[in-house]
Amino acid sequence: MSTPNRDAKSTISNFTHYPDDAGYFDEFGGQFVPEILRPALEELQAAFSKLKQDDAFNRTLREELTHYVGRPTPLYFAANLTRHFGRARIYLKREDLAHTGAHKINNTIGQILLARAMGKRRIIAETGAGQHGVATATVAAKYGLECTIYMGEEDMERQYPNVQRMRMLGATVVGVTSGTRTLKDATNEALRDWLTNVDTTHYIIGSVVGPHPFPALVRHFQKIIGEEAREQIQHQAGKLPDYLVACVGGGSNAIGLFYPFLNDDVQMIGVEAGGIGTGPLQHAATLTYGRPGVFHGMRTYLLQTADGQVQLPYSISAGLDYPGVGPEHSLLKKSGRVQYLAVSDAEALDAAFLLTRLEGIIPALESAHALAYLPKLLPHTTEAEIVIVNLSGRGDKDMQTYIQHMEKEQQNK
Amino acid sequence: MSQRLREHIQRTLAGGDKLFSVYITAGFPEKAATLPILQALDAAGVDFVELGIPFSDPIADGPTIQAASTRAIENGTTLPWILEQVAQFRRHSQMPIILMGYLNPVLQYGMERFCRDCQQAGVDGVILPDLPFEEAHALMPFFHAADLDNIYLIAPNTPPARIRLLAEHTTAFLYCTAYTGVTGANRAAEQQTTQFFAALREMVDVPYIIGFGIHSAEQVHRYNAVADGVVVGSAFIRFIQQQPLASIPDAVRTFVKGLTQRKH
Numbered sequence: 198m199s200t201p202n203r204d205a206k207s208t209i210s211n212f213t214h215y216p217d218d219a220g221y222f223d224e225f226g227g228q229f230v231p232e233i234l235r236p237a238l239e240e241l242q243a244a245f246s247k248l249k250q251d252d253a254f255n256r257t258l259r260e261e262l263t264h265y266v267g268r269p270t271p272l273y274f275a276a277n278l279t280r281h282f283g284r285a286r287i288y289l290k291r292e293d294l295a296h297t298g299a300h301k302i303n304n305t306i307g308q309i310l311l312a313r314a315m316g317k318r319r320i321i322a323e324t325g326a327g328q329h330g331v332a333t334a335t336v337a338a339k340y341g342l343e344c345t346i347y348m349g350e351e352d353m354e355r356q357y358p359n360v361q362r363m364r365m366l367g368a369t370v371v372g373v374t375s376g377t378r379t380l381k382d383a384t385n386e387a388l389r390d391w392l393t394n395v396d397t398t399h400y401i402i403g404s405v406v407g408p409h410p411f412p413a414l415v416r417h418f419q420k421i422i423g424e425e426a427r428e429q430i431q432h433q434a435g436k437l438p439d440y441l442v443a444c445v446g447g448g449s450n451a452i453g454l455f456y457p458f459l460n461d462d463v464q465m466i467g468v469e470a471g472g473i474g475t476g477p478l479q480h481a482a483t484l485t486y487g488r489p490g491v492f493h494g495m496r497t498y499l500l501q502t503a504d505g506q507v508q509l510p511y512s513i514s515a516g517l518d519y520p521g522v523g524p525e526h527s528l529l530k531k532s533g534r535v536q537y538l539a540v541s542d543a544e545a546l547d548a549a550f551l552l553t554r555l556e557g558i559i560p561a562l563e564s565a566h567a568l569a570y571l572p573k574l575l576p577h578t579t580e581a582e583i584v585i586v587n588l589s590g591r592g593d594k595d596m597q598t599y600i601q602h603m604e605k606e607q608q609n610k
Numbered sequence: 611m612s613q614r615l616r617e618h619i620q621r622t623l624a625g626g627d628k629l630f631s632v633y634i635t636a637g638f639p640e641k642a643a644t645l646p647i648l649q650a651l652d653a654a655g656v657d658f659v660e661l662g663i664p665f666s667d668p669i670a671d672g673p674t675i676q677a678a679s680t681r682a683i684e685n686g687t688t689l690p691w692i693l694e695q696v697a698q699f700r701r702h703s704q705m706p707i708i709l710m711g712y713l714n715p716v717l718q719y720g721m722e723r724f725c726r727d728c729q730q731a732g733v734d735g736v737i738l739p740d741l742p743f744e745e746a747h748a749l750m751p752f753f754h755a756a757d758l759d760n761i762y763l764i765a766p767n768t769p770p771a772r773i774r775l776l777a778e779h780t781t782a783f784l785y786c787t788a789y790t791g792v793t794g795a796n797r798a799a800e801q802q803t804t805q806f807f808a809a810l811r812e813m814v815d816v817p818y819i820i821g822f823g824i825h826s827a828e829q830v831h832r833y834n835a836v837a838d839g840v841v842v843g844s845a846f847i848r849f850i851q852q853q854p855l856a857s858i859p860d861a862v863r864t865f866v867k868g869l870t871q872r873k874h
Contacts (some may be wrong), residue, residue: 219744227745228742228744228745229713229740229741229742229745230740230742231669231670231739231740231763231765232739232742232762232763232764232765232768232772232776233670233765233767233768233787233790233791235742235768235772236767236768236769375673375676375680376666376667376680381667382667385667385668385669388669389669389670389672389791389792392669392670392790392791392792393790393791393792393795395767395790396767396790490714490717490718491712491713491714491717491740492667492714493667493669494740499714501714501718503718504688504689504715504718504719505665505714505715505716505717505718505719506665506666506683506715507666507667507714
């Protein structure tokens with residue numbers, strides 16, 4: 198294992214004051230969008246700046262998070278998993294227990310309140326695994342706004358139960374047939390819809406990606422994960438954790454957990470989807486194998502060809518299958534503050550089954566990537582140390598993949 | 611600034627004519643078609659061409675240009691190849707050429723190198739819709755050094771102060787999208803937008819042309835009445851993909867004539 202980042206030298210002393218006024222996380226981020234979207238981004242920035250300091254807005258948000266979303270989510274001491282590795286104590290931040298089964302609702306509930314305050318009548322969103330689509334359709338149903346979700350046709354096949362949930366919630370699910378028919382193309386289609394209906398529509402982007410102010414805005418609504426975990430671990434263990442581990446696709450659950458700890462002496466590991474290999478088209482490990490470029494309105498690490506064409510990502514997990522990554526992660530990687538690495542499809546599957554059998558918790562395939570780093574990390578830890586893993590979602594949507602895996606294992610026996 | 615482009619625009623407008631330009635994705639429908647298409651557009655009297663650099667994720671484009679981009683990439687179209695085509699075209703023609711595309715392929719090529727190689731190939735200007743003014747401003751020295759025009763876009767939802775800013779900094783002309791949306795939508799010239807364009811005359815003193823979704827002589831006529839000219843993109847791509855290579859010169863002449871009723 199390469200050495201984690203505790204001693205990494207960085208010239209940055211305060212990681213929490215990004216982005217700057219222009220939307221930059223050092224050299225990453227920005228606002229690389231056609232002029233048509235500029236008025237909407239400015240309107241959004243103005244509304245966000247005002248409302249995040251508005252008592253009534255924050256009270257409503259807090260009430261929704263408590264009574265509708267079910268927060269705070271537990272910080273669960275995984276005794277069996279801890280015993281299995283026999284080293285550091287492992288805690289799971291149970292975002293899988295939030296309403297709709299993943300952390301995505303933290304963001305959608307915040308953004309729908311923003312949309313309502315801006316007087317928007319219509320909501321659009323992209324979705325990969327369908328978790329963000331479901332979380333968006335859910336809040337749109339609750340607040341009575343028209344909702345259209347863009348989803349790649351390949352993902353619709355992989356995550357069909359979520360398609361049915363979105364439809365039951367009253368959303369229109371538009372299958373995207375362009376490009377790779379996955380998350381990146383669903384995002385393209387959502388951006389095109391927004392360009393066309395910019396006056397009436399708010400785009401609830403699902404991760405800490407896209408043009409400014411989205412990365413900062415989504416972080417604002419997701420950082421509650423880390424704020425709660427920080428308080429809970431001090432209460433339960435009497436100290437801060439030594440390690441934080443989270444999976445990274447676009448990176449919203451990871452930023453949510455990491456952000457409140459960025460200036461603490463805590464090591465952080467972002468786990469990317471290593472797929473089936475290290476070559477092109479074999480993985481979705483943007484920070485591990487990509488290089489900076491401009492995509493979906495931001496400058497960030499990107500999987501791309503030498504010519505600057507965006508490369509098809511691959512992962513067994515539809516929620517990690519994205520060729521870009523949030524610009525704040527690009528900064529955290531470049532500065533050495535967070536260590537990013539990739540685990541394979543097979544390692545993620547093994548980790549999902551290990552957690553299920555030991556703790557009775559079926560994790561989402563995305564979260565299983567974070568869990569899959571434990572066998573590599575734990576041998577280097579001591580019993581006095583603490584690891585928090587973000588269990589970002591539950592695995593119901595992945596049952597088809599898990600069942601196939603079990604059947605394959607049966608045949609091999 | 612490109613003298614060739616600026617002088618051509620001034621001469622055309624001074625003579626009471628309107629500008630008529632065409633967008634075509636480079637390397638579409640096949641690589642062998644690009645040079646013949648440029649030559650045919652020149653012969654048909656088009657004022658300048660916007661030659662598209664294909665990109666994998668063209669967020670401001672509708673299905674027609676998306677498909678053309680995908681096809682061009684599959685055909686192996688790259689920025690160095692596009693610059694070669696322009697250089698070849700330049701040996702026999704002075705029709706201005708503007709490269710239009712998304713930022714990332716240009717960034718990966720290197721902005722300074724891109725500007726220098728554009729100048730060498732005989733490119734006159736660039737339009738990069740996802741490179742906003744705030745980002746482009748720092749790059750202006752490169753554009754200036756290479757005599758390249760950097761053309762900004764505005765839309766009917768762009769606020770007046772922003773329009774004035776972009777009009778002040780755009781060189782050659784201002785590109786106006788006919789509506790808020792993506793390229794190639796089937797929308798008539800609405801009264802509200804024609805009023806917006808007519809009012810621009812009072813606000814800006816650079817030439818401005820209208821693009822997005824233009825496919826009929828009637829639209830060209832209506833937009834010419836309130837602007838300095840038009841760009842036709844998706845409609846040309848839909849047309850050209852049905853033409854065999856050998857008939858490109860005649861077909862292009864018929865297409866241009868059909869939209870402009872010009873005699874050349």
